[in-house]
Amino acid sequence: MSLAMWMMNVAMAAEEVAKHGAEEAGGKADFILEEVADHVLVPLPKVLGIDLSITKHVLMVWISAVVVLLLFSLARRGAGLVPRGLANFFEAIVAFLRDDVITPYLGDDANRYTPYILTVFFFILTMNLLGLVPMGATATSNISVTAALAVMTFLIGQVAAIIRKGPFGYIKHFIPPGIPAFVVPILFIAEIMGLFTRHFALAIRLFANMVADHMVVFTLLGLIFIFNNVLVAFFSVPAAVAIELLALLIAFIQAYIFTMLSAVFIGMALSEEH
Amino acid sequence: MWSLALAYLGAGLGAGLATIGGGYGIGRLASAAMESTARQPEAVGDIRGMMILTAAMIEGIALFSVIVAVLLVFVAKAA
Numbered sequence: 001m002s003l004a005m006w007m008m009n010v011a012m013a014a015e016e017v018a019k020h021g022a023e024e025a026g027g028k029a030d031f032i033l034e035e036v037a038d039h040v041l042v043p044l045p046k047v048l049g050i051d052l053s054i055t056k057h058v059l060m061v062w063i064s065a066v067v068v069l070l071l072f073s074l075a076r077r078g079a080g081l082v083p084r085g086l087a088n089f090f091e092a093i094v095a096f097l098r099d100d101v102i103t104p105y106l107g108d109d110a111n112r113y114t115p116y117i118l119t120v121f122f123f124i125l126t127m128n129l130l131g132l133v134p135m136g137a138t139a140t141s142n143i144s145v146t147a148a149l150a151v152m153t154f155l156i157g158q159v160a161a162i163i164r165k166g167p168f169g170y171i172k173h174f175i176p177p178g179i180p181a182f183v184v185p186i187l188f189i190a191e192i193m194g195l196f197t198r199h200f201a202l203a204i205r206l207f208a209n210m211v212a213d214h215m216v217v218f219t220l221l222g223l224i225f226i227f228n229n230v231l232v233a234f235f236s237v238p239a240a241v242a243i244e245l246l247a248l249l250i251a252f253i254q255a256y257i258f259t260m261l262s263a264v265f266i267g268m269a270l271s272e273e274h
Numbered sequence: 275m276w277s278l279a280l281a282y283l284g285a286g287l288g289a290g291l292a293t294i295g296g297g298y299g300i301g302r303l304a305s306a307a308m309e310s311t312a313r314q315p316e317a318v319g320d321i322r323g324m325m326i327l328t329a330a331m332i333e334g335i336a337l338f339s340v341i342v343a344v345l346l347v348f349v350a351k352a353a
Contacts, residue, residue, distance in 0.1 A: 033344075033348050073293075201338075204338060204341070205334040205337070205338075207332075207341075208334065208337035208338060208340060208341045209330075209333070209337055210335060212337050212340070212341075215344070250330065253326060253327070253330040254330065254334075256327070257327065257330055257331065259333075260290050
């Protein structure tokens with residue numbers, strides 16, 4: 001009986017604290033979300049319900065595209081039988097991607113989809129790395145950017161499968177062979193759902209990794225301000241440096257994982273047997 | 275006020291449980307990598323590559339729930 005009364009007292013006290021604490025806690029923690037959120041740079045009107053304002057993430061996407069185009073145009077000069085300079089550096093990465101990532105999953109179609117897969121890798125890598133420099137923002141920490149990339153992989157795989165197998169063959173691809181007929185609708189729905197879930201997870205994985213890295217760094221540094229004590233910096237700053245180095249590693253790994261899974265999903269869409 | 279409290283509680287519990295799952299998964303991965311490297315030290319290069327790759331995928335799953343927790347914390351209103 002007294003336990004219930006104690007719990008009720010605790011609940012009432014918590015309500016009092018919450019009423020006062022909600023504004024304070026929300027106010028102090030909001031700046032963390034501000035740092036990873038998007039900022040509008042050039043407000044533009046809405047067209048057909050789509051806000052066309054130029055935000056920081058849009059600017060970083062453009063800068064990444066320009067950087068990738070410039071780097072590879074410069075690298076073309078050294079291309080040849082024996083690559084020199086920048087082309088040598090890129091050829092090592094390109095050869096690794098083609099031999100270990102694309103060919104095992106795409107087989108004969110490797111040459112056709114290699115341009116897209118390589119573009120995805122270097123584009124995502126550039127966007128991730130540009131988020132780690134000061135005054136830069138991670139464009140891939142915007143769900144719209146990662147969703148657009150995942151939609152591209154989805155469309156390329158499915159459209160290529162429809163063109164190769166025809167609409168009827170494309171539908172048949174989702175039905176595993178050798179099962180009794182009354183199970184077919186359930187498995188068909190499960191296959192379709194698996195298709196969409198795979199690509200959705202592709203977008204969310206990259207987005208979550210990029211947002212989480214930066215949010216942890218900002219939270220660690222924000223502890224200094226939440227506690228209003230300079231001594232917290234002796235713990236926060238080294239921890240933030242370590243997490244930032246981890247974020248550098250994660251930038252490379254997540255670009256590689258997105259690329260590999262794109263190759264896997266396109267290969268799965270194009271595969272003949274189930 | 276209860277909705278805000280429950281949202282924060284849910285976010286905290288969710289993040290903690292996800293860390294448990296991710297930590298356990300990556301711990302098993304690391305132990306398998308250690309054992310197989312001890313068995314065959316010349317395969318350490320391949321094992322290291324696969325270990326980092328699969329660790330990043332397991333971490334990605336744990337981060338799915340970080341997103342949910344962040345949504346709970348920053349979108350919950352004192353209704």
